[in-house]
Amino acid sequence: xxxxxxxxxxxxxxxxxxxxxxxxxxxxxxxxxxxxxxxxxxxxxxxxxxxxxxxxxxxxxxxxxxxxxxxxxxxxxxxxxxxxxxxxxxxxxxxxxxxxxxxxxxxxxxxxxxxxxxxxxxxxxxxxxxxxxxxxxxxxxxxxxxxxxxxxxxxxxxxxxxxxxxxxxxxxxxxxxxxxxxxxxxxxxxxxxxxxxxxxxxxxxxxxxxxxxxxxxxxxxxxxxxxxxxxxxxxxxxxxxxxxxxxxxxxxxxxxxxx
Amino acid sequence: xxxxxxxxxxxxxxxxxxxxxxxxxxxxxxxxxxxxxxxxxxxxxxxxxxxxxxxxxxxxxxxxxxxxxxxxxxx
Numbered sequence: 001x002x003x004x005x006x007x008x009x010x011x012x013x014x015x016x017x018x019x020x021x022x023x024x025x026x027x028x029x030x031x032x033x034x035x036x037x038x039x040x041x042x043x044x045x046x047x048x049x050x051x052x053x054x055x056x057x058x059x060x061x062x063x064x065x066x067x068x069x070x071x072x073x074x075x076x077x078x079x080x081x082x083x084x085x086x087x088x089x090x091x092x093x094x095x096x097x098x099x100x101x102x103x104x105x106x107x108x109x110x111x112x113x114x115x116x117x118x119x120x121x122x123x124x125x126x127x128x129x130x131x132x133x134x135x136x137x138x139x140x141x142x143x144x145x146x147x148x149x150x151x152x153x154x155x156x157x158x159x160x161x162x163x164x165x166x167x168x169x170x171x172x173x174x175x176x177x178x179x180x181x182x183x184x185x186x187x188x189x190x191x192x193x194x195x196x197x198x199x200x201x202x203x204x205x206x207x208x209x210x211x212x213x214x215x216x217x218x219x220x221x222x223x224x225x226x227x228x229x230x231x232x233x234x235x236x237x238x239x240x241x242x243x244x245x246x247x248x249x250x251x252x253x254x255x256x257x258x259x
Numbered sequence: 260x261x262x263x264x265x266x267x268x269x270x271x272x273x274x275x276x277x278x279x280x281x282x283x284x285x286x287x288x289x290x291x292x293x294x295x296x297x298x299x300x301x302x303x304x305x306x307x308x309x310x311x312x313x314x315x316x317x318x319x320x321x322x323x324x325x326x327x328x329x330x331x332x333x334x
Contacts, residue, residue, distance in 0.1 A: 022324060046323065
């Protein structure tokens with residue numbers, strides 16, 4: 001199939017799907033599982049938290065087969081490099097995988113990355129053998145530094161987390177794409193399927209989202225829409241779009257018009 | 260002896276191991292990570308790592324989450 005020759009390679013592993021999804025904010029674990037299925041995602045993010053000592057409650061992994069998905073533990077809620085590093089170490093021990101989605105947030109209002117702390121954490125984690133996927137600003141200088149450190153990808157935001165504003169920064173994303181060789185994955189900002197397609201048409205290697213699916217009126221239908229949008233956007237990018245022109249160009253031949 | 264687990268004070272038998280604590284709490288060892296006093300205990304050491312009075316233990320696992328947020332669904 002067409003997609004087989006177009007795999008996404010991250011940290012030496014190949015993936016068919018270029019859509020990554022978060023597992024938060026769903027109405028139930030059943031709905032989470034159904035949305036993941038509909039999205040076709042192979043990489044899903046999870047958070048690391050204290051286990052509930054009251055074991056009567058169900059947990060996410062009772063509903064999701066960790067053998068089927070690549071679990072990408074995140075450091076959501078971490079505001080310092082030290083907290084993020086600690087969380088990644090725990091995640092590796094719990095999941096036995098080196099993949100981590102590193103995020104170090106700057107403040108609660110914007111949830112923008114604290115790039116200084118992010119770089120500090122990335123350096124330590126790469127040295128410890130982690131495959132680091134950092135959520136970062138749409139800043140090519142920061143992205144280049146993350147690449148130099150040895151991150152497996154960069155994940156610039158398209159708009160604030162959970163905002164659904166779409167890809168507000170296509171030119172910054174393009175500059176990053178032109179200057180970075182590791183995969184660029186848009187993380188945060190997507191609201192609808194067309195946003196996901198735009199990110200892919202820009203040439204991004206993938207898109208990560210959570211709220212756009214989980215917060216939709218019908219999350220399972222939206223998961224499928226996102227799956228199709230990412231595929232369509234990727235094909236459109238690879239197919240090469242026509243140049244934009246101000247005036248019309250007729251699609252039917254002029255020759256042989258009735259006199 | 261008295262220890263703190265995930266912020267809760269608990270009394271458990273003296274010389275309990277990490278494995279013993281997990282069994283007591285009915286927590287499977289596969290999908291969790293354990294810290295004692297901020298140090299990760301490797302899974303291979305759960306049977307041999309003996310807890311001490313006053314130890315602060317964190318037991319974590321994976322929950323639903325996307326960027327910047329954590330799921331409270333069913334937690």
